[in-house]
Amino acid sequence: MSEKQMNAAGSPDNETLSLLMKHASVRQYLDTPVSDEQLAAIIGAAQMASTSSNVQAYSVIAVTDAALKAQLSAYSGNQAYIEQCPVFLVWCADLYRLKETVRPHLGDAETYEDTTENLIVATVDVALAAQNAAVAAESLGLGVVYIGGIRNNSAAVSELLGLPELVYPVFGMCLGTPAGESGLRPRLPLSAVLHYNGYDKEKTAAQVEIYDQVSSDYMHKRTGGQSSTPWSAMMAKRLAEPARLHMKDYLQEKGFMKR
Amino acid sequence: MSEKQMNAAGSPDNETLSLLMKHASVRQYLDTPVSDEQLAAIIGAAQMASTSSNVQAYSVIAVTDAALKAQLSAYSGNQAYIEQCPVFLVWCADLYRLKETVRPHLGDAETYEDTTENLIVATVDVALAAQNAAVAAESLGLGVVYIGGIRNNSAAVSELLGLPELVYPVFGMCLGTPAGESGLRPRLPLSAVLHYNGYDKEKTAAQVEIYDQVSSDYMHKRTGGQSSTPWSAMMAKRLAEPARLHMKDYLQEKGFMKR
Numbered sequence: 001m002s003e004k005q006m007n008a009a010g011s012p013d014n015e016t017l018s019l020l021m022k023h024a025s026v027r028q029y030l031d032t033p034v035s036d037e038q039l040a041a042i043i044g045a046a047q048m049a050s051t052s053s054n055v056q057a058y059s060v061i062a063v064t065d066a067a068l069k070a071q072l073s074a075y076s077g078n079q080a081y082i083e084q085c086p087v088f089l090v091w092c093a094d095l096y097r098l099k100e101t102v103r104p105h106l107g108d109a110e111t112y113e114d115t116t117e118n119l120i121v122a123t124v125d126v127a128l129a130a131q132n133a134a135v136a137a138e139s140l141g142l143g144v145v146y147i148g149g150i151r152n153n154s155a156a157v158s159e160l161l162g163l164p165e166l167v168y169p170v171f172g173m174c175l176g177t178p179a180g181e182s183g184l185r186p187r188l189p190l191s192a193v194l195h196y197n198g199y200d201k202e203k204t205a206a207q208v209e210i211y212d213q214v215s216s217d218y219m220h221k222r223t224g225g226q227s228s229t230p231w232s233a234m235m236a237k238r239l240a241e242p243a244r245l246h247m248k249d250y251l252q253e254k255g256f257m258k259r
Numbered sequence: 260m261s262e263k264q265m266n267a268a269g270s271p272d273n274e275t276l277s278l279l280m281k282h283a284s285v286r287q288y289l290d291t292p293v294s295d296e297q298l299a300a301i302i303g304a305a306q307m308a309s310t311s312s313n314v315q316a317y318s319v320i321a322v323t324d325a326a327l328k329a330q331l332s333a334y335s336g337n338q339a340y341i342e343q344c345p346v347f348l349v350w351c352a353d354l355y356r357l358k359e360t361v362r363p364h365l366g367d368a369e370t371y372e373d374t375t376e377n378l379i380v381a382t383v384d385v386a387l388a389a390q391n392a393a394v395a396a397e398s399l400g401l402g403v404v405y406i407g408g409i410r411n412n413s414a415a416v417s418e419l420l421g422l423p424e425l426v427y428p429v430f431g432m433c434l435g436t437p438a439g440e441s442g443l444r445p446r447l448p449l450s451a452v453l454h455y456n457g458y459d460k461e462k463t464a465a466q467v468e469i470y471d472q473v474s475s476d477y478m479h480k481r482t483g484g485q486s487s488t489p490w491s492a493m494m495a496k497r498l499a500e501p502a503r504l505h506m507k508d509y510l511q512e513k514g515f516m517k518r
Contacts, residue, residue: 012300016275016398020304020391041271043453045279047446049390050405053497054490056447061454068456092458097451098494101467105495116510117410117503123379124429127386128405131308132279135394139275146309146387151376162457170383187306188315192356193388194302195320197327198421199351208360231313235357236364238312244376248518251375257516259507 019138024182026143029085032177038140039087042175045136046129055098057118058126060133061090061161068160075156076149076172085174090150090157091130093122095166095256113166114258119251126170137175143182147172154250165255183222186214208232278397283443285402288344288435297399298346301434304395305388314357316377317385319392320349320420327419334415335408335431344433349409349416350389352381354425354515372425373517378510385429396434402441406431413509425514442481445473467491 007013043060051057063069064087072090073082082088095113102111112118134144150157150172157169192207212230220228251257266272302319310316322328323346331349332341341347354372361370371377393403409416409431416428451466471489479487510516 012297012399014398015273016278017300017304017395019275020395021307023307023309025309038271039453040449041276043449045276047449047452048280048282050282050284050393050403052405052407054444055494055497056452059452059454059458061456061458063456065456094452096460097463097467098498100463101491102495102498105492106499109499111498112501113498115502115504116507116516120382120410120429120506121407123382124386127383128390131387131390132394134309135391136276136279139273140271144309146311148311148380151379160457162460164458164460167458170379185313190299190302190306193306193315193318193353194298195318197320197322197324198419199318199320199423199426201355201421201423204356204359208356232360233364235314236361238314239357239361239370239372240365240368242371243374245374245518247379248375248516257375257507259504 016139020135022184023134023138024184025145026174026176026178026182027081027145028179029081029143029174029176030179032086034087034142034175038142041140042133042136046133049128049132051125051128052121055121055125057093057095057098057122058129059092059094059097059167060129061092063088063090063161071160072150072157072172075153075160076147077152079147079149081145081174082147082172085176087175089130089133089173089175090161090169091126091171091173092163092167092169093119093126093256095122096164099166114255116257116259119257123170130171130173134173141177142175143178145174147174151244151247154244154246155253158254168251168254168256186211186218275398279394281443282393282397283441284404285433285435285437285441286340286404287438288340288402288433289438291345291436293346293401293434297401300399301392301395305392308387308391310384310387311380314380314384316353316357316381317388318351318353318356318426319388320351322347322349322420330419331409331416331431334412334419335406336411338406338408340404340433341406341431344435346434348389348392348432348434349420349428350385350430350432351422351426351428352378352385352515354381355423358425373514375516375518378516382429389430389432393432400436401434402437404433406433410503410506413503413505417513427510427513427515445470445477
């Protein structure tokens with residue numbers, strides 16, 4: 001490793017690593033538009049991500065129309081930044097293009113786009129592409145926030161954007177110029193997510209205890225003392241509530257995971 | 260945008276974008292080990308990726324044991340680079356940690372970790388983290404290749420690595436120092452994957468025709484004239500064959516997408 005790739009503490013370091021380490025979701029945007037050149041560079045970088053056997057099983061809808069953004073915001077739980085950002089990207093798993101592509105070759109032969117395996121393939125493909133896009137955007141001084149809320153109303157979003165069978169919106173992504181700085185949210189200790197040569201169930205409780213303290217302190221600071229709910233309590237609240245129970249039927253209606 | 264962020268043609272450019280644009284999968288590795296500091300930096304960068312409502316629903320198993328790597332290679336279709344690379348990462352969607360975390364808060368109350376929605380959440384979470392890891396690794400001069408073949412034998416891999424309920428191996432990733440250069444594989448035209456304000460079904464056929472020519476030329480060059488199969492024909496071969504039909508039952512047995 002060259003000296004350029006180490007920091008003062010002797011840890012690996014370079015421009016890209018520094019960029020990755022300072023990621024924070026952006027929920028306030030300036031009016032500044034995203035240029036066509038910037039968007040092309042961002043989606044071009046997304047396309048260079050790995051893709052399962054080169055299937056490239058995703059599409060992205062760049063929503064710039066104000067009325068459409070307003071409707072998508074309403075469908076996603078009224079998150080104001082969806083309307084405020086200049087470009088709202090809707091990242092879709094897309095097996096429709098693949099099915100259309102192979103039809104002339106296969107005629108009426110049976111095909112297997114509708115398996116659970118291919119739902120995983122397409123969902124992973126779109127996530128890898130989107131994360132490259134997020135990194136590319138941040139390298140250009142832009143900011144992003146992922147919007148899982150797009151799945152609150154999967155069928156309505158699909159209808160609004162004219163998504164054909166075998167295409168589903170996995171998440172949205174606001175894209176634009178950040179208005180101000182966002183704080184870094186601390187993550188679980190490294191050793192909570194990294195295991196060696198096998199899964200170590202025993203360490204979970206101790207790692208979560210450490211993180212509960214860290215996350216509680218973080219919330220206390222971020223809210224000016226209003227809240228200090230630890231991570232485990234926030235997760236309990238989340239897991240106790242049913243969320244998006246329509247997904248199984250919706251995906252099957254769209255032609256996914258039929259077997 | 261600063262001048263530093265433009266190339267000679269006036270397109271956005273910087274060190275990170277250049278890195279993303281030159282990604283190619285690495286299938287031959289030198290013996291050089293990956294240091295603990297490098298691995299910590301790579302997984303640390305992975306952790307900074309966005310995560311749905313901060314659930315951080317993934318774990319990664321770093322496999323360095325030679326016998327384990329050999330067994331995982333056998334389970335994944337005998338891909339030699341799994342044995343050859345110094346570290347084989349198995350990226351897992353992980354809702355087990357979350358369930359264990361919330362149990363003390365909720366006692367016997369019903370929880371919703373087993374929904375199709377949460378399968379999507381965890382699968383996206385692990386993919387975003389892994390892609391950050393891939394970018395971080397490449398920034399340090401290392402190379403990677405994603406291994407979907409780990410799903411050929413999901414249950415056997417789970418058993419070998421001691422994966423508890425609600426944890427499944429989504430993909431593997433070889434990590435190490437590249438032995439030589441890999442060629443850049445051309446992707447679909449930008450406009451095939453990028454739509455504006457709605458999905459445009461009409462353009463698919465024309466874009467695929469363009470890409471068939473590009474991919475055929477690429478294969479011709481890469482194989483020294485031995486093969487020039489266009490993309491659509493390769494995809495037809497892939498979609499005509501049933502693959503990993505066990506995934507639906509396997510995931511449900513592991514506690515995922517029960518509703």
